[in-house]
Amino acid sequence: MKYFIKKLTEKFIEGALFLSSTVTTLTIILIVFFLFREGFSLFKHSPVEDGFVIAVNKGNPVDKITGPQIMDIFDQEITNWEKVGGANDSIILFRIDNISDYYTEAQLGDSFQYVPQLISRLIDSIPGMVAFIPATYAVDGFKGRVIELPNVSMKKFFTEKEWYPTAQPAAQMGVLALIMGTLWVSLGAILLALPLGLATAIYMAEIANEKTRRVLKPLIELLAGIPSVVYGFFGLVIIVPLIQKVFELPVGETGLAGSIILAIMALPTIITISEDALRTTPRAMKEASLALGANKWQTISRVTVPYAASGISAAAILGMGRAIGETMAVLMVTGNAAVMPHTLLEPVRTIPATIAAELGEATQGGLHFKALFALGCILFIITMVVNLTVEYISSKRKLTKR
Amino acid sequence: MNHIIATEKLNLFYNDFHALKDINMKMRANTVTALIGPSGCGKSTYLRLFNRMNDLIDGVKITGDVRVEGKDIYEKNTDVVDLRRKVGMVFQKPNPFPKTIFENVAYGLRVNGINDNGFIKDKVEQSLVQSALWDEVKDKMNKSAFELSGGQQQRLCIARALAIEPSIILMDEPASALDPISTAKIEELIYELKQNYTIVIVTHNMQQAARVSDHTAFFYLGELIEYGETKEIFTNPKDKKTQNYITGRFG
Ligand SMILES: Nc1ncnc2c1ncn2[C@@H]1O[C@H](COP(=O)(O)OP(=O)(O)O)[C@@H](O)[C@H]1O
Ligand SMILES: [Mg+2]
Numbered sequence: 001m002k003y004f005i006k007k008l009t010e011k012f013i014e015g016a017l018f019l020s021s022t023v024t025t026l027t028i029i030l031i032v033f034f035l036f037r038e039g040f041s042l043f044k045h046s047p048v049e050d051g052f053v054i055a056v057n058k059g060n061p062v063d064k065i066t067g068p069q070i071m072d073i074f075d076q077e078i079t080n081w082e083k084v085g086g087a088n089d090s091i092i093l094f095r096i097d098n099i100s101d102y103y104t105e106a107q108l109g110d111s112f113q114y115v116p117q118l119i120s121r122l123i124d125s126i127p128g129m130v131a132f133i134p135a136t137y138a139v140d141g142f143k144g145r146v147i148e149l150p151n152v153s154m155k156k157f158f159t160e161k162e163w164y165p166t167a168q169p170a171a172q173m174g175v176l177a178l179i180m181g182t183l184w185v186s187l188g189a190i191l192l193a194l195p196l197g198l199a200t201a202i203y204m205a206e207i208a209n210e211k212t213r214r215v216l217k218p219l220i221e222l223l224a225g226i227p228s229v230v231y232g233f234f235g236l237v238i239i240v241p242l243i244q245k246v247f248e249l250p251v252g253e254t255g256l257a258g259s260i261i262l263a264i265m266a267l268p269t270i271i272t273i274s275e276d277a278l279r280t281t282p283r284a285m286k287e288a289s290l291a292l293g294a295n296k297w298q299t300i301s302r303v304t305v306p307y308a309a310s311g312i313s314a315a316a317i318l319g320m321g322r323a324i325g326e327t328m329a330v331l332m333v334t335g336n337a338a339v340m341p342h343t344l345l346e347p348v349r350t351i352p353a354t355i356a357a358e359l360g361e362a363t364q365g366g367l368h369f370k371a372l373f374a375l376g377c378i379l380f381i382i383t384m385v386v387n388l389t390v391e392y393i394s395s396k397r398k399l400t401k402r
Numbered sequence: 403m404n405h406i407i408a409t410e411k412l413n414l415f416y417n418d419f420h421a422l423k424d425i426n427m428k429m430r431a432n433t434v435t436a437l438i439g440p441s442g443c444g445k446s447t448y449l450r451l452f453n454r455m456n457d458l459i460d461g462v463k464i465t466g467d468v469r470v471e472g473k474d475i476y477e478k479n480t481d482v483v484d485l486r487r488k489v490g491m492v493f494q495k496p497n498p499f500p501k502t503i504f505e506n507v508a509y510g511l512r513v514n515g516i517n518d519n520g521f522i523k524d525k526v527e528q529s530l531v532q533s534a535l536w537d538e539v540k541d542k543m544n545k546s547a548f549e550l551s552g553g554q555q556q557r558l559c560i561a562r563a564l565a566i567e568p569s570i571i572l573m574d575e576p577a578s579a580l581d582p583i584s585t586a587k588i589e590e591l592i593y594e595l596k597q598n599y600t601i602v603i604v605t606h607n608m609q610q611a612a613r614v615s616d617h618t619a620f621f622y623l624g625e626l627i628e629y630g631e632t633k634e635i636f637t638n639p640k641d642k643k644t645q646n647y648i649t650g651r652f653g
Binding site: 282284285288289291292293294295298306307 | 458491493499509513514562563566
């Protein structure tokens with residue numbers, strides 16, 4: 001009986017362990033699946049917001065207009081149908097607000113019940129008109145012609161620089177500026193953090209005595225535990241004004257501020273991993289260097305660091321990975337201008353900051369919402385590449401050094 | 403005759419542990435001296451006195467005299483870098499640097515401030531010839547040193563030590579991690595090097611001590627039990643412990 005219970009308990013624990021690992025794996029797969037499904041559905045969507053359509057006069061020969069073209073038309077950059085392949089006729093814009101230019105309030109009806117018919121008639125009567133109207137107006141008996149815009153293209157998504165996901169009538173979804181912003185800020189962060197982190201790691205691994213190390217190590221680990229809002233706040237109050245003053249800029253919220261904050265945040269990762277890597281350098285190898293008359297610095301720079309090089313690069317890449325995904329602190333100090341960055345002294349906007357800032361105002365399931373998910377996919381892919389690189393480097397290290 | 407290495411009333415402590423006890427020993431130039439004894443008896447510790455490698459260990463305390471070329475090397479104003487250039491070392495396990503074959507040998511020259519590339523190139527070749535490795539590596543000088551076999555790596559480490567022209571070479575069980583053929587090559591090399599260098603070698607291998615050395619010192623529990631001509635030690639040991647050890651009764 002006792003044996004039976006023991007056996008049962010064992011089986012039960014085994015089952016529980018199996019179940020929890022399965023659940024974890026499934027959850028992860030589900031999240032990734034969900035992310036990519038939402039993200040990719042963006043490309044099955046026209047850049048016109050759900051519930052609205054673009055309509056023209058039935059006699060208008062134009063049947064293809066792209067998103068950017070429709071934006072130019074409504075911004076009055078394009079004013080003649082010839083430019084988009086139509087007849088030589090000037091374009092007359094119509095937004096729902098313009099209705100009062102054509103009809104009196106009495107004509108529209110007490111509860112605006114005549115508006116759809118009036119718009120329909122209007123489009124029919126003015127050959128050069130293009131209208132951005134609710135889809136519900138363009139149903140049975142509509143005398144105009146609805147133009148379908150081509151879906152958001154993946155190529156454009158990655159190559160265009162304009163990010164106006166809520167622009168009307170057609171959203172502008174170019175993520176290049178955001179990707180570049182993310183990479184610039186992260187790259188700047190790593191350029192700042194690597195020398196400092198490596199120096200600290202060398203100090204901890206090779207120079208500091210046991211007592212100093214015992215103070216320093218927890219301090220650095222503490223740095224990793226500070227919430228990122230606190231870093232952001234620190235950056236906003238100290239670093240942003242400092243940058244503004246030092247570089248005499250109109251605003252201090254710049255890519256550089258983001259880089260500095262991220263550098264500080266990436267330091268613990270870089271220091272800890274580099275230090276571990278430096279410690280793997282065999283004692284005998286350092287002794288061999290010293291025995292040849294090298295001093296301590298020569299030994300560190302010519303033997304210890306080269307031996308640990310792959311570990312140090314892994315540290316740098318992991319630190320960069322942390323920087324790429326960081327949201328809150330960056331959001332607070334970079335100024336969030338979705339424009340192509342040319343220097344680190346301009347406001348920039350990163351992918352995670354964009355998602356965090358805009359998700360609240362995007363209607364669930366809408367165009368903007370899907371675009372943010374597509375951004376999430378990009379971020380996921382970038383961090384996955386980073387992690388795979390680290391895997392690759394450290395597996396190579398295991399092979400070559402023994 | 404002059405003695406190039408000498409210790410007098412030498413004691414060494416690792417914190418409280420008395421690792422070397424009152425060692426008096428003198429070695430002549432251009433001889434090979436073997437240090438033998440069971441493991442833990444202090445051979446490595448004794449060897450590492452002469453290039454001050456023990457300095458790297460916390461808690462080491464030394465009393466007595468260690469003289470190299472007549473100078474007390476534990477004096478305050480000793481230039482350790484200078485000493486280590488004069489006293490080369492080969493370690494138990496081959497430990498080449500993560501660099502090319504060429505850069506491994508050039509390392510000692512470079513860290514000692516030599517920048518003349520022509521000179522370095524000549525010196526690297528000369529050292530590799532001396533360590534009997536040149537023919538095997540001359541076509542792959544820019545390959546990583548890790549690509550060599552264990553025996554080749556150890557000869558590379560010897561070449562590396564020779565490049566800075568030491569007068570003394572310390573070897574701590576240089577063949578213990580190698581196969582018999584590589585071991586034979588190293589022994590042959592030691593025999594060659596004796597012409598120009600003073601060699602002190604720690605070995606666990608009695609036959610090796612008998613083959614390569616002129617003098618042998620037997621250590622036991624931190625004490626120097628017996629020291630003399632190798633032939634004498636192996637054929638006619640004066641101390642019972644020496645006899646037991648060389649006949650393989652313990653250790
Ligand atoms: N760094 C050290 N700290 C403390 N004790 C040590 C240290 N190195 C060696 N010893 C001790 O000193 C003694 C001699 O060591 P060693 O010279 O390495 O012996 P051998 O080379 O003859 O095997 C051993 O008992 C060893 O435990
Ligand atoms: Mg030893």
